[in-house]
Amino acid sequence: MTSKTAPQTLLTTLQGVIDNPRPVYDSGRRIGAVVCIIGGVLLTLTGSGVGFVFLGLWLGLLLWKPSHGILVIYSVISIYPVLRVISISLRPTSGLLSRSLDIIPPGASFNSFIQLFQEEQFLRWIWNSLTITLTVSVIGVVIASTGAYAFSRWRFPGRRPLLIFLLTTQMLPAGMLLIPIFVIVAQLNLTNSLVGLILAYTSTAVPFSVWILKGYYDTIPPDLEEAAMVDGCQRMEAFYRVILPLSTPALSIVFLFNFLAAWAEFIVAKVVLQANTVMTWPLGLNELIGTFNTDWGKYAAGSVLVTLPVLLLFMWQSKYLISGLTLGSVKG
Amino acid sequence: MELSGLSGEVILNTLRQIGPLIIFVIVGVVLLEFGLYLFFSRVVKTKHALPYTLLAPALIALILFMIYPLVFNVLLAFSDLKRSTFGCYSPISTGGCELDHLYGFDYAIKNFTDVFFRIRNGEIIGWGRLLRTADSTFPVLLLRSILWTTTNVIFHFSIGMGLALLMNQKIRFKGLYRALIVIPWAIPGVIVGLTWRQEFHAQYGFVNALITALGGQPVSWLDDPAAAFVAVTFVNIWLGVPFYMVMMLGGMQSIPADYYEAAEIDGANPRQKFLDITMPLLKPIIIPAVTLDVIWTFNKLDIIVLVTGGGPQESTNILVSALYNAAFGTAATSQFGFAAAFSIIIFLILFVFAIVWIVSSGGLKEIYER
Numbered sequence: 001m002t003s004k005t006a007p008q009t010l011l012t013t014l015q016g017v018i019d020n021p022r023p024v025y026d027s028g029r030r031i032g033a034v035v036c037i038i039g040g041v042l043l044t045l046t047g048s049g050v051g052f053v054f055l056g057l058w059l060g061l062l063l064w065k066p067s068h069g070i071l072v073i074y075s076v077i078s079i080y081p082v083l084r085v086i087s088i089s090l091r092p093t094s095g096l097l098s099r100s101l102d103i104i105p106p107g108a109s110f111n112s113f114i115q116l117f118q119e120e121q122f123l124r125w126i127w128n129s130l131t132i133t134l135t136v137s138v139i140g141v142v143i144a145s146t147g148a149y150a151f152s153r154w155r156f157p158g159r160r161p162l163l164i165f166l167l168t169t170q171m172l173p174a175g176m177l178l179i180p181i182f183v184i185v186a187q188l189n190l191t192n193s194l195v196g197l198i199l200a201y202t203s204t205a206v207p208f209s210v211w212i213l214k215g216y217y218d219t220i221p222p223d224l225e226e227a228a229m230v231d232g233c234q235r236m237e238a239f240y241r242v243i244l245p246l247s248t249p250a251l252s253i254v255f256l257f258n259f260l261a262a263w264a265e266f267i268v269a270k271v272v273l274q275a276n277t278v279m280t281w282p283l284g285l286n287e288l289i290g291t292f293n294t295d296w297g298k299y300a301a302g303s304v305l306v307t308l309p310v311l312l313l314f315m316w317q318s319k320y321l322i323s324g325l326t327l328g329s330v331k332g
Numbered sequence: 333m334e335l336s337g338l339s340g341e342v343i344l345n346t347l348r349q350i351g352p353l354i355i356f357v358i359v360g361v362v363l364l365e366f367g368l369y370l371f372f373s374r375v376v377k378t379k380h381a382l383p384y385t386l387l388a389p390a391l392i393a394l395i396l397f398m399i400y401p402l403v404f405n406v407l408l409a410f411s412d413l414k415r416s417t418f419g420c421y422s423p424i425s426t427g428g429c430e431l432d433h434l435y436g437f438d439y440a441i442k443n444f445t446d447v448f449f450r451i452r453n454g455e456i457i458g459w460g461r462l463l464r465t466a467d468s469t470f471p472v473l474l475l476r477s478i479l480w481t482t483t484n485v486i487f488h489f490s491i492g493m494g495l496a497l498l499m500n501q502k503i504r505f506k507g508l509y510r511a512l513i514v515i516p517w518a519i520p521g522v523i524v525g526l527t528w529r530q531e532f533h534a535q536y537g538f539v540n541a542l543i544t545a546l547g548g549q550p551v552s553w554l555d556d557p558a559a560a561f562v563a564v565t566f567v568n569i570w571l572g573v574p575f576y577m578v579m580m581l582g583g584m585q586s587i588p589a590d591y592y593e594a595a596e597i598d599g600a601n602p603r604q605k606f607l608d609i610t611m612p613l614l615k616p617i618i619i620p621a622v623t624l625d626v627i628w629t630f631n632k633l634d635i636i637v638l639v640t641g642g643g644p645q646e647s648t649n650i651l652v653s654a655l656y657n658a659a660f661g662t663a664a665t666s667q668f669g670f671a672a673a674f675s676i677i678i679f680l681i682l683f684v685f686a687i688v689w690i691v692s693s694g695g696l697k698e699i700y701e702r
Binding site for chain 1: 336337338347349350353357361365382384387389390394397398401402408418491495498499501511514515517518521524525526527528530531536627630631633656674675676682686
């Protein structure tokens, strides 16, 4: 239907009307669509707002091509809150509390961004988050890479219970670890230190990394190492020279997922870093949003700065990332 | 020079904290591997020397950061740890402790019964209050957790499945739709929670602005218990749909087109094709996805804490957020012994559910049997 010219479409539609009733329903939909669109435009002309045009256009699309209609509305639902945050970050200080739904606010400015850097310790929050997150990711990959290899290649006593234990850790309620970790960190006097938080995050990063990496090693045929060993490599040499380079995608995915999980973590950080001397960015943004006042603009500016890199990375590499996630969790 | 709180001194200070830790871990891992390999192969002489050696760092990390805290959590349930007795349990004793023993069954019995019952003079006078309000009792929170989990999972599944079905046709702009619909998944959870909380604000949020623009009555989302629960559930549904869509779409794309062609020749209608081809072939994806989602949703704490904080009047708490609020949050009583007992009970509920579900559906079998 998509690549036909207008007269052809008309002809087939007419033919359809004669042949069977379904295309009648189809052309009825098109009439409905046109009526909706005209209605929307008329409403705008009489001063009822741009919103109605969109509503009219959408109803038209829904009637004309229901699949597209539904997908478009869901895409809008997905993306609208993001657009809103960007819009609020651009609002001038005087118009921060406006109730308008405009995406580009009148008098748009980068004021909130400047205020965020000048009045808040934004860069310091980012720096704290970055160091914590990088450390956790490095530790996670270093520790898990060899352990996952053992799980994947050998059948040793204790393998099954350990794997089941790893799976069970995914079921633990947050509080089950939060309470003991808080008490331990407090007893070691590590509250308000980056090290305390790193130790807390490592507890969840390691099982997850082992799990994903094991799934990936499983997909590499053992013949590869055997061939390398026939050529005179030691077993471990084969691992470092053959398997690890082949696993670069999985290693980077594990690194990235550990990074993203720790990067945006809020609850544990809030519990462990209780004084305001050391803050990660989630805690900082949470402080900003405490009350509804001018800080909303700064909050939005900070959110945009933090989210955009992640979002771009995700959209750019979404297929790769998603295949990485499913690799360990579903396909096993 | 200082820029937005970041100065050379701050950077140096952090590196001084982190640097030794990283070096310690890496050097430690290498030394440990060599030492253990020699130990296993020369002293114990097991044929599994290599796998055990390779496993050792991960195992040690698991024991230190997972098993030890879990055991400690059980121990806490047998203790009377709260803010006033914190010094007693600290390894560096500050003196002046009034407890005659640190751990004991009497504490455990009290901690566990406190989760369920309110006891006065040795008699049960009702359900125990887990938070401040009289409504925050165990059965209420359990029912709300079940309602929260089922609502979320049903909506996640049906919307995600519906979108995947739509996108599995020959349709234009597939890549664009996919990229847009996946966005909620890519946004950091804190920002999702905090942003939606602002957007549900009765006066300034866009939700009410949209409702009024379409001629409806504004709703005070965060002040009305029912509306707040709807709001927080909506946020979590919004957040969870992309996961299902991606999973289901991936699964559908791996079903060979021949099956559908054969069915068409036999005169199957779309509904039959869906029920008799798509659903059975997707089962190996659906069951683990639903299992994981049930567990994740039941344990979903951050969205509730960020969007409503469990309020108004503690009416949107589920079990896990009540646990968080009881230990650290809005109703912080700092009774860690009680909170530890509470967390064990929540875990047991989930564990029993998981066992029953996995056994009855063969759910996670594929995962651990490889």
